[in-house]
Amino acid sequence: MVPVLEVEHLKKVFAADNARDLLAVDDVSFAVHGGEKVAIIGESGSGKTTVARMIARLTDVTAGRVLLQGEDITQLTGRKLREQYRKMQLVFQSPVDSFDPRCTLGDGIAEALQNFGWQRREAWQETERLLVLCGLTAEIAARYPHEVSGGQCQRAAIARALAVQPQLLILDEATSALDVTVQADILALLAQLQRELSLAYLFICHDIALVQDFCDRVLVMHAGRIVEEGTPDAVIGNPQQAYTQRLIDSVL
Ligand SMILES: Nc1ncnc2c1ncn2[C@@H]1O[C@H](COP(=O)(O)OP(=O)(O)OP(=O)(O)O)[C@@H](O)[C@H]1O
Numbered sequence: 484m485v486p487v488l489e490v491e492h493l494k495k496v497f498a499a500d501n502a503r504d505l506l507a508v509d510d511v512s513f514a515v516h517g518g519e520k521v522a523i524i525g526e527s528g529s530g531k532t533t534v535a536r537m538i539a540r541l542t543d544v545t546a547g548r549v550l551l552q553g554e555d556i557t558q559l560t561g562r563k564l565r566e567q568y569r570k571m572q573l574v575f576q577s578p579v580d581s582f583d584p585r586c587t588l589g590d591g592i593a594e595a596l597q598n599f600g601w602q603r604r605e606a607w608q609e610t611e612r613l614l615v616l617c618g619l620t621a622e623i624a625a626r627y628p629h630e631v632s633g634g635q636c637q638r639a640a641i642a643r644a645l646a647v648q649p650q651l652l653i654l655d656e657a658t659s660a661l662d663v664t665v666q667a668d669i670l671a672l673l674a675q676l677q678r679e680l681s682l683a684y685l686f687i688c689h690d691i692a693l694v695q696d697f698c699d700r701v702l703v704m705h706a707g708r709i710v711e712e713g714t715p716d717a718v719i720g721n722p723q724q725a726y727t728q729r730l731i732d733s734v735l
Pocket residue numbers: 497498505507525526527528529530531532533534689
């Protein structure tokens with residue numbers, strides 16, 4: 484089976500004005516297979532978000548390739564890129580910011596559906612179905628982003644990400660702004676969706692304890708590189724790198 488996502492020798496250099504250029508991502512390669520839950524952990528500034536942004540083409544790559552189901556999307560633009568976006572969706576840390584404050588949550592989700600060819604009436608029915616699938620009531624569709632809790636808004640953001648029936652969700656600190664019990668609820672929702680829809684996840688997080696039960700595989704990033712990789716039990720139970728050990732010690 485072709486992996487859902489392959490990242491090959493990805494590299495990002497940010498040009499600095501006066502100081503040296505910053506090598507934020509340095510030769511990162513990994514794959515995510517269908518239905519697999521892969522975590523990227525690492526301290527602040529280790530390059531996790533930059534990897535996610537390059538995969539989503541929000542940031543240009545300096546070198547390397549991103550393949551979605553075997554197709555190189557690194558140079559795609561316009562309609563061809565939009566078609567590929569159906570396979571992959573992003574969910575960010577701040578769900579409120581990911582919705583337009585002037586539109587209801589339902590509008591935001593229905594718009595995503597209509598952008599992909601749904602008729603308005605069907606788009607609204609599907610919006611309500613997606614909200615319920617994500618543990619909300621259909622009534623939430625009429626509310627504005629500031630009229631729901633952070634956890635509810637993140638569920639709505641996940642519902643919108645699911646609108647295009649992606650195979651891969653990239654979640655960048657998607658639970659970090661939520662309190663611990665709500666974090667657990669969202670992880671339970673993600674696990675349920677993974678079982679029902681065979682979704683794959685790239686779950687970016689700096690909390691190693693959080694990913695322990697949830698993920699199949701963990702990649703540890705340090706200073707732009709993947710320094711360690713394995714099952715959560717192997718990485719947490721028997722870390723090979725002093726850096727990983729420090730990461731574990733700092734949160735457990
Ligand atoms: N647009 C940019 N311009 C210049 N430098 C950047 C830019 N975006 C990120 N960086 C730098 O690249 C490095 C990696 O940043 P990145 O946001 O990927 O880290 P991260 O692992 O996601 O951290 P955190 O856990 O705090 O979210 C950091 O040194 C950061 O300052």
